[in-house]
Amino acid sequence: MFSDLLNKLNSDTTGSLQHHFGAELWLSVTIVVMLLFRLLSLDRFVPTFIVALVGAAAAGWAAFGQFSEIVAADGVAPLTFFGDMLRHDLFSVFFRIFLALFLILTIALTVLTGIPDNEDAPDFYSLLLGATIGMMIMASANNLLMLFLGVEMASVPSYAMVGFLKGRKPSSEAALKYVVYGAGAAGVMLYGISLVAGVLGTGDMSLMAERLSIVAESGSAGFGDPEVRTVALGVMLVMVGLAFKLSLVPFHFWCPDAFEGASAEVAGFLSVASKAGAFALLVRFCIGLSGVPATAELMTAFGIGLGAIACVTATFGNLAAYTQRNIKRLLAYSTIAHAGYMLMAVAALLVMINSGSAKALTHDINACIGGLLYYLAVYLFMNLGAFAVVALVRNYTFNEDVDSFKGLIGQSPALCITMLVCLFSLIGVPPFGGWVGKFMIFASVYKAAQLHWAMYVVLAVGGLNTVFSVFYYLRIIRAMVLEERPADAPSVKLPSMEGYYVCVLAGMVLLLGLAPGLVNGLTAIASKAGDSVMAVIGR
């Protein structure tokens, strides 16, 4: 048995390392290289960020290679490797590319804003890259162990990054809160994993549904069976861990504090990347539990439960954001709200794949996952854009209050227009990308609503929230555009590089809403990725 395992490990490692794990490997190598550079004082000749950028680019290139391979083969059967620990399919490749791209953009931003000084750069970038590896693992996890490992690998460096602004009280406080909250959530999740894996007798997520149906059928009282209840409890506890990562109400408390305490760059990274990974994981976890008739009823209820949480989260986030004065905190609540929107897609997904007509709905299910991925892709640009503007403005005003944005349009139109584009996109106003993403999610929710009425409520709440959100986004816009710049406010004169950077982000947000090629390609790929992740279910 042990030798079997070793053999398998060997074949997996040698056979699939480059093909399936290249991006992660490149990042790992980069971390080592960066640390070595400092050891050998090479960082005086080659700035660390160059190494990090090269590493990130290499990871992206590797992921892209995987992508083109899959596309060329046109639907290579999704496979698992590392002893069924990880899963390699278009879905995971999508997230690898996504994360690698995001990594590059984040590193570029930190270079522009100069957040880690030369001394700390290797540490910072190591943490950044390490967290990214964790997120990539989250996106390709096929086993509950990998679920836990991925979450932890993403979280632990994040704790450190939040506290990276040494000597600043808010930063250390934020880090402490984040770490304690995160560790607690991780513990709870682990306990849940132990229950699920134990009762089902496997950690393999793709087998969960089948095992559950066996357990349920063998039990004396169907779903009343204590074992099934235990699994349900375990799933709940796992969800707590994921909810923490997604900052869903009521597990969101860390989010505003951590974002406020952390630098804007880190907050931007956390708000997008960790959320993306967590959503990938959630989708995999949910699909793993679905698709078997025996669990359909249970999982539909679960889906509606997620829908309810999504509603509460979106509403809470949007309402709480209104009174915020600190713009990072405001954006943190915005992040919470957007997690709510995206969770709606997952809820819709669950309702659809557990309905009797799931086969007929294949297209819509793919579109649903595709919508989520599209939203994440747009979210990457628009949220990073917003945080980038905050970071850039902070470097001039040393202030992160909404008031510090007053009358900015007169001084720095590029920054303001980027911010406008990002905020309008966050609201979901055409022709920006956020609108297309939101449209796709709402469309999926509507489709699901035809299967279960409760999703109409979700749809209505989602629509209502779009209106709620206007209030606080417009507060920023009003401050920037409609109000006069106070005479004593520091002036913001942007160097051209930074201007180009934010303009690229804004341009992408706009293009993702308008450019036919981009929108089409991305939706098609996202929808294919959805198809690939659904392969777990035999259909």
Add this chain to the structure above:
Amino acid sequence: MQPDLTSYLLVGAVLFVCGVVCMATKRNGIGVLMGVELVLNGANVNFVAFSKYTALGLDGQVFSLFVIVLAAAEAAVALAIALNFYNNHLTIDVDRANKLKG
């Protein structure tokens, strides 16, 4: 009396609850982290027990090994952060971490 699965799970559950209560009530940051360790170990007990009694088999033990390592890593980071907090606040009382709110 040969202990059965339920007994082990009970131990795990007690550890879990103790850990949670500890997390929720301790004012000392280190104490809170200790609560986390308790929770993780509660889960570990579960894993090992399941590995003996159910089809989980060796996987359960591998699980707990990974968890032990990760707990150590996490504790290291957490302690570093706690130290950082102490450096800035001259206290480790988590109730003093109340500047960020609202």
Add this chain to the structure above:
Amino acid sequence: MVGETLKFWLMIAWLLPLAGFAVEIFFGFYSKNPRGSKAAAWMAVACIGIGFLCSANALRIWGNANEWCVLESHDTHGEHAEGEDGHGEEAHEHKAADENSHDEHAVSATDHDAEKTGQTAYSGEIYRLATFGSLTIAMDYYIDSLTLVMFTMVTFIATCIHLFAIGYMSDELVDDYVDHFAHTADGKHVHRPGRFYRFFAFLSLFCFAMLGLVLAGNIFQVFIFWELVGICSFLLIGFYTERKSASNAANKAFIMNRIGDFGFLIGLMVLWTFFGTFRFGDTAQDNVVTEQGLFSMVHRDAESHDFMTDADGEVLITDPSGHVLKDEAGKARTIPYFLLVIAGLGVFAGCVGKSAQFPLQTWLPDAMEGPTPVSALVHSATMVAAGVYLAGRFFPMFAHEVLLTIAYTGCITLFIAATIAVVATDIKKVLAYSTISQLGYMMLGIGVFGWAAGLFHLITHAFFKSLMFLCSGSVIHGCHHEQEMPKMGGLLKKMPITALTMLIGVFAISGFPMLFGLHFSGFHSKDAIVASALAFVIANPIHYLLFVIPLLTAGITAFYMFRLWFFTFWGAPRDQHVHDHAHESPWIMAAPLVILAVPAWLCAYGGESGFLYGMLTGDEPAHLATGVTAAGKIVLPSHHEIHQVHGDAGVLALLAAFSGALIAYILYGTTLVNVEAMKKQMSIVHGFLTNKWHFDDLYDALFMRPAHKVAAFCAWIDKTIFDTILHGLAKAMIVIANWDRMFDEKFVDGFVNLVGDATQSVGSSLKVVQTGKLRQYVMFIVLGVVALFAVVFSTFPG
């Protein structure tokens, strides 16, 4: 072809003033010397004068085309038309010969109607406004003898008044006009540039609108021009824009008219919904009806001459030959009788507004704020008579109930207005009330089935009332804008032409006869109305007031008119200052007086066998001749019945008029009676009358103030309710948001404490409940898990 020719001439007459308006307003504004030039005035005169010639020509063509058959007498009492027509211009007229007895009409009313439509009434389309499926709305024309008479009358009077106005408005020909009636805040008179050209431009525009109204071939088009004359009236009343009273009066006039138009609109809606057309007459091409008009859509029963109805009492809608139309389901198309009544009442409501009938009469006296030529043209001769014209035009569609309403409205109006005129002291106000009263007579005439009588009076009244207004204008001009009669007196010597022409008008309105058959025009027309009323009352005795009141009022009319004349021209001057400066008007003002005096006296020459009456009745609706005797309804008298009582009625009316005139002479022409003392003795009545029966106060309390209250309420709702809801929502959101903010601080604390207490009571070692934020967060993980767990297990399926 005759139709086309007539259309051509009338279109010229109609459109020339419009062209005049455009030229006058543009060149007036942009010319280098807009103040000093009379060019605009002459332009206007030329336009309307040519218009008059065209109209007269059209009248001649029409007459020739049908060989003046309309002048063949409709009556049976033997008076034949002989002498000259009233206009002087139309010398050609034919001897009447009564060949067609009305009995023949009675036997074959339907056929005759159809035949006559082919002969004497021409209608067609000018251009189309819109088509919706089978529904079309167009600008049409409808030309029959009534149209032609109205055209000629309007253009003739308008020409005279334009001429008069050149003199009257000449003080506007300056760069610095001082308006003595408008004051700035510091009490000074307003100085402004003169606006001579603008006045004539507006007059031209009015003429265009008025002629359009008369020419209109459908009721919708009538409505269009109805509003246009209204706005012209608004502009002209408010000509002295600086005067608050003028702009108030203009607004009042327009809004009061709009109230009537509201009813008009309802009438239009009913007609449109049920008949699907607005046009009056049928448009025929090669003797095939292409577009059917309203008048041929309701046919009258051969026996009772009432509307043909189906078994349910709904009025049948027919094609031109009297066959019932069917809808696509094969059912007969009908209109419920009560809706036909509503349609009639609605249209009449418009007439009430326009002709200042009770209860919308109050705007007309106020309208005297406009320059006097305006009062003469718009507010006595033409526009206000349009209501009567429309009532006459639309007569075939009126049901019994509508006619009775018209009759009573006219009756009430003529009495109220006459009583107020008795106490009015402003010379124009007296004439204004007199106008209202006379319009009431016309309405009464139409209401009591004296259709021709009403319209007859319309024409005669137009001549003599415009004459009197011009005379009053001459007086006002001569007395330097003094309008109060108590300051006048003895002007006969100073302004003889004015006084004598005025006297002709007074005789005419009082309905005095004259030797050699040269009776004053009012004598004929008023006689006809009173006779119709008498015949109606004889047939329906319960409505006796419809005869008694007009008769009484005939006396009152003579009284107040003679009072006016005596007050103004007779006796000793009451205000020496005014008297000293008074002078006769220049020739350009005096000449129109003289010209107008001729038709004012003689236009009705020959009475009911005269030219005017013959022309008017040329296209009389057929059922008039036979009367209507439907079971269970009031009886409408036939021509025959009216003629039988003509003599009696005439004598009674004459008596009333003479006595009225006599009393006026005694009170104002002599010094036998102390009028002031009388006034004091009857102060209650006098006050009531001088306050115009308190109508203005009543309307103010009933409508104006409530309207403003409602308006304020609506604005308040918008400001308070809707916005408060919105703001409330916003506030609620902020509150909730704050609550969220407090959530951690308060709610979580409280909840944690609660849980802590619970834990304590279990007996754990946690004696002190410790609070702290981070721990609350962690606590919330626990609570969240527990809550989720509880939810899952309580709703767990199975």
Add this chain to the structure above:
Amino acid sequence: MNDTFLLSAIIFLPAVGALLLSALDSKAVDAIRMFSLGITIATFALTLMLWSKFDYEATGIQMHVAYEWIPTWNIFYRLGFDGISLPLIILTSFVSMLACVASWSINKLHKGYFILFLLLETGMLGVFLSLDFFLFFVFWEVMLLPMYFLIGVWGGPRKEYAAIKFFLYTLAGGVLMLIAMLMLYFASGGTTESFNLIELAKAASGAADAKLTSTLSGSMQVTAFVLLFIGFAIKLPAFPVHTWLPDAHVEAPTPISMILAGVLLKLGGYGIIRIAFPLCPYGAAQAAYFVVAIGVISLIYGAFAALAQTDFKRMVAYSSVSHMGYVLIGLGVWKIVDSATINANMWLMGINGAMFQMVAHGVSSAGMFFMVGVIYDRVHHRDLNKFGGLMGRMPLYSGLAAGLFFAGLGLPGLCGFIGEIFVVLSAWNYSPMLAIVSASGVILTAGYILWALQRVYLGAEYTGPHSEDITPINAREATVGGILLAFAIFLGVYPAVVFNVMKKSTSELVTSMQAGYAKAEGTVTAGDEAAAGETQEEAAVLSEPKNDDIPPAQVQQQEAVDSLDSQLVRFDQAVP
């Protein structure tokens, strides 16, 4: 010129202009103005070219072009126009052109202003030209952004409040529309035509050549209609969702008020006639009374509210609420009874009247707002009680203003009259009560307009502040006012120019909506019958089955088709 190019050029020329404008030096104010004016004139010329290519006799969409945009969601870049949109397209470019001239009075941040102004024009034209629901929605929301800033930056004292109110209301309406859009998309199966407004309408009407086979059921149509209606009613605006309008108008700068009243409000009416009606005929029929009632309430309520205002611009704004009430009345007078022809014609008249009212209001209200702006630029206040005597001080201005206000008052011979009267005339057939109430609007309208005229233009002297700044109207202002007045007169005297354009399209709309109603009614009744049939199976023994060879639904459908055929038969020739 290629169809696609022409249509796209109309939409995007202003946007391209905005892009080029951003390259200009922001100090070169005159160049910026002239350039923008040139762009708007060119756009206007292009729309006139569109008109010249319009086929009066053709039914359906003209110059229909479609390109894939987001094929995964079956979203197309689909453009085209017909008799319904053409008048509004021309109105849009026309009013934009005049508003651009009026924008000379803007006195700060010229470059930004004109960029946003041109973007706004792109959005408006895009809405009128797009035939893909998604594209429509995108343009619909795109207009929001420039408008928000145009009000928010260049507006009056409470500009921020007004801007956010405008934004919120419109966005809320957009969300409702979005939900309805999803309903329609999925109900029609999510195929390549599922965002195609034309095919959706065909499917709803059950046209023989419809490419979509399924559509909303009757009850779903009602829901979808209500959602769409509220979304559009906000823009219209109708009571009780109108309160954004007075604030937006009062605070917006003059040219933006012109655009707002002249074009933006029309989008609501256009949306109803282009989307809510044809896509949900059954829902529209069910909600018709509601629509008319809302229209009547808006009409009366707006008039009363206008009567109470002391702010000149606010009064004009409320008059817009009142006037747009006519649009709803005209659109809603759809009476469904046996004799279809008369009713169809009456409704056709109502729709035409409503459309005309939109065009007319676009001219007259733009003119009124401009006139308010002219005096506001001089004396910097709008208090109705502090004016007076302007007739003497500014005679040409007062004359033009009086003409335009009379157009708003609904004076015959001016444009306002035709729309109002046609709508009111068509209303009696639908509901006498509502018709009477709506007719009473003429009194109130006369009341508030004349009263305002009296307080502003008449009177002995000007009583407000800045008396010394009152100068006669200049040539630029006179040109704008004169052109608007000329159009008001032209449309009032010869309305057929608009009606001829709309004729085919509107009657096609009426026919297809009746067919759609019959279709949905058939299915609804069939469903009911089926349900009733099941429950009453036992009772069926007792009752004699009637018409058992033809299901009732089919009979009804047949009747509906018959009545449609007979529409072409002139009613007055029905009997020999």
